[in-house]
Amino acid sequence: MGGVSGHLPGRPPSRRRLDSPPQPSSRVKMRLSRYFLPILRETPKEAEIVSHRLMLRAGMIRQEAAGIYAWLPFGLRALAKITQIVREEQDRSGALELLMPTIQSADLWRESGRYDDYGKEMLRIKDRHERDMLFGPTNEEMITEIFRAYVRSYKDLPLNLYHIQWKFRDEVRPRFGVMRSREFLMKDAYSFDLDAEGARHSYNKMFVAYLRTFSRLGLTAIPMVAETGPIGGKLSHEFIILASTGESEVYCHKDYLSFAPPSETIDFDDKAAVQAIVDRWTSLYAATSEKHDAAAFAALPEAARVSARGIEVGHIFYFGTKYSEPMKALVSGPDGKEHAVHGGSYGIGPTRLAAALIEANHDEAGMIWPEAVAPFKIGLANLKIGDSATDAACGRIYAALEKAGVDTLYDDRDERPGAKFATLDLIGLPHQVLVGPRSLAEGKVEVKERRSGARELVSVEDAIRRFGGKTEN
RNA sequence: CGGGGCAUAGCGCAGCCCGGUAGCGCGGAAGUUUUGGGUACUUCAGGUCGCAGGUUCGAAUCCUGCUGCCCCGACCA
Numbered sequence: 001m002g003g004v005s006g007h008l009p010g011r012p013p014s015r016r017r018l019d020s021p022p023q024p025s026s027r028v029k030m031r032l033s034r035y036f037l038p039i040l041r042e043t044p045k046e047a048e049i050v051s052h053r054l055m056l057r058a059g060m061i062r063q064e065a066a067g068i069y070a071w072l073p074f075g076l077r078a079l080a081k082i083t084q085i086v087r088e089e090q091d092r093s094g095a096l097e098l099l100m101p102t103i104q105s106a107d108l109w110r111e112s113g114r115y116d117d118y119g120k121e122m123l124r125i126k127d128r129h130e131r132d133m134l135f136g137p138t139n140e141e142m143i144t145e146i147f148r149a150y151v152r153s154y155k156d157l158p159l160n161l162y163h164i165q166w167k168f169r170d171e172v173r174p175r176f177g178v179m180r181s182r183e184f185l186m187k188d189a190y191s192f193d194l195d196a197e198g199a200r201h202s203y204n205k206m207f208v209a210y211l212r213t214f215s216r217l218g219l220t221a222i223p224m225v226a227e228t229g230p231i232g233g234k235l236s237h238e239f240i241i242l243a244s245t246g247e248s249e250v251y252c253h254k255d256y257l258s259f260a261p262p263s264e265t266i267d268f269d270d271k272a273a274v275q276a277i278v279d280r281w282t283s284l285y286a287a288t289s290e291k292h293d294a295a296a297f298a299a300l301p302e303a304a305r306v307s308a309r310g311i312e313v314g315h316i317f318y319f320g321t322k323y324s325e326p327m328k329a330l331v332s333g334p335d336g337k338e339h340a341v342h343g344g345s346y347g348i349g350p351t352r353l354a355a356a357l358i359e360a361n362h363d364e365a366g367m368i369w370p371e372a373v374a375p376f377k378i379g380l381a382n383l384k385i386g387d388s389a390t391d392a393a394c395g396r397i398y399a400a401l402e403k404a405g406v407d408t409l410y411d412d413r414d415e416r417p418g419a420k421f422a423t424l425d426l427i428g429l430p431h432q433v434l435v436g437p438r439s440l441a442e443g444k445v446e447v448k449e450r451r452s453g454a455r456e457l458v459s460v461e462d463a464i465r466r467f468g469g470k471t472e473n
Numbered sequence: 474c475g476g477g478g479c480a481u482a483g484c485g486c487a488g489c490c491c492g493g494u495a496g497c498g499c500g501g502a503a504g505u506u507u508u509g510g511g512u513a514c515u516u517c518a519g520g521u522c523g524c525a526g527g528u529u530c531g532a533a534u535c536c537u538g539c540u541g542c543c544c545c546g547a548c549c550a
Contacts, residue, residue: 041499041511042485046543066542120474121549138550172474172548179550186550238550247549315550349550383509418510425510436509446509 029402030376032411032423036073039423049245051358052177054367058427060354067174067182074427075354077375079185082350082357083164085216085372086187093209093268095160095189100142102166106132108141111327121169135168140323140345143190147341148329154194157331157341158202162189164350179247179311179355189346194333196320199342203235203318204274206346208262210239210314211281213348215261218370219360221313222256224286235344238288239314243359246309251297253284254304288312311356318344361451367428368451376409378467379429383417383436390435393445393460397433400469425450433463 038059046063047053055061060075071079087097106124109115123135136142143161151159164187174182191202207223214221219241226238240250242257262277285296288310297305323329324340333339361368371377378401382394394410401408409429411420417436424432434446444457447466461471 038483040484044484045479045486048544063542167550169549173544173546175544184550312550347550352550387508416511417508418512421510423511434509438509 051355081373089213235318240310249289250310252286316346366426376407379424381411404469
């Protein structure tokens with residue numbers, strides 16, 4: 001896309017995460033005694049589903065109003081890990097990040113006709129001059145406005161712009177914590193192509209990027225044919241992860257569960273290769289209850305039928321000229337005529353994903369973060385603060401991991417061992433290093449894997465090496 | 474948006490029916506104790522009883538209105 005002029009000086013294209021919310025701390029280590037992790041021992045009564053309960057208990061989120069949450073430091077770290085993976089895979093597919101505002105002018109929505117169509121889910125507000133404004137529930141109008149302001153030629157296509165921003169939908173009944181909140185973080189990408197064929201490729205690229213994204217997050221997400229809803233359009237898939245606490249009934253072929261995700265080396269410009277991946281991932285039966293075809297499902301071999309509950313974590317649409325026609329987003333084609341561009345939009349909800357990840361990864365004791373999104377990789381617990389041997393061993397491990405850049409949370413609180421075990425299990429860091437006088441008497445510390453519960457006694461040096469640190473001698 | 478419920482200390486709750494100026498557990502602070510799976514005990518701090526009216530000598534308690542939140546359903550990333 002070289003035709004658009006106007007580079008901002010001194011502001012190189014950035015993949016830095018600080019440019020859009022959330023803004024995570026860059027710290028890789030933390031002493032729990034200086035951290036803000038307001039653990040609740042009892043479960044707040046309003047929390048119905050496990051992810052909501054655990055997020056409140058672990059001090060990740062704080063409800064400020066119905067369906068509106070503050071993200072506390074530990075929660076924000078998880079959210080930041082999620083958005084970073086989403087961002088990297090969007091970038092890899094060729095999409096470009098920008099950032100649009102949360103507040104929009106009603107006039108924009110009058111152009112597309114959706115100001116009247118959207119209904120009460122849209123939060124309408126007035127500014128001091130009595131102008132009609134709104135808190136954006138989505139950004140098709142705005143991105144179309146930006147596009148049409150600059151892009152005139154098919155030579156600047158295809159183009160895919162995305163942002164990661166807060167949205168607001170005034171749900172009648174928000175529930176399940178951040179799983180279905182009114183304010184929520186959303187990655188939404190918008191593609192622009194000269195024609196339907198090009199748009200199909202843009203759609204396919206996002207399809208593949210989504211498979212990679214969810215796979216990297218440690219989730220098995222299955223694309224299912226979906227209703228297009230108020231966004232409108234013709235082609236649409238929901239990406240659903242299976243979880244026993246999922247909100248909706250889903251049906252799919254068992255083989256989807258063992259499909260390998262697209263490779264990191266996929267060439268997104270190779271139309272045939274990208275199409276082949278999409279074809280493969282849409283070749284078998286998969287549908288939510290709304291689109292379920294009982295007869296087709298029954299035709300599958302019994303052993304291949306998976307009937308489960310699922311959580312929607314992504315949704316992609318191709319909607320053609322739905323916005324470009326009324327909003328006059330036109331480009332000159334090679335034929336010299338003006339064409340309304342073909343568009344698509346592609347959403348992933350990181351805040352919802354945080355909850356979905358917990359739904360899919362927890363046990364009785366608490367959460368179990370997958371490595372890729374764990375707020376910290378290691379939980380280091382000093383079981384007897386003030387003991388010179390444990391203090392020294394923890395100090396060595398902590399310093400070595402810090403030096404190696406391994407995200408480490410060091411529980412240096414003056415608490416009983418039991419409280420530390422319970423806290424570490426609750427917050428679900430993938431690895432625990434437990435340092436107490438008993439094992440240290442034999443020169444060992446205990447390494448515990450949170451997911452399996454497997455424990456192992458190893459030397460301090462081995463513990464450091466195991467997690468990528470270097471020992472000093 | 475229909476139906477139901479709740480609002481008392483940071484969290485979970487009792488007290489309300491039958492009005493008399495607020496209590497328990499957890500958590501917090503101080504201390505003793507304990508030292509590998511949320512130890513036990515002692516002391517302390519902490520509440521305009523959601524808000525506004527009304528009834529009454531007196532309201533957390535009875536009445537009216539409002540607000541907030543939760544649950545079921547319909548709806549939805």
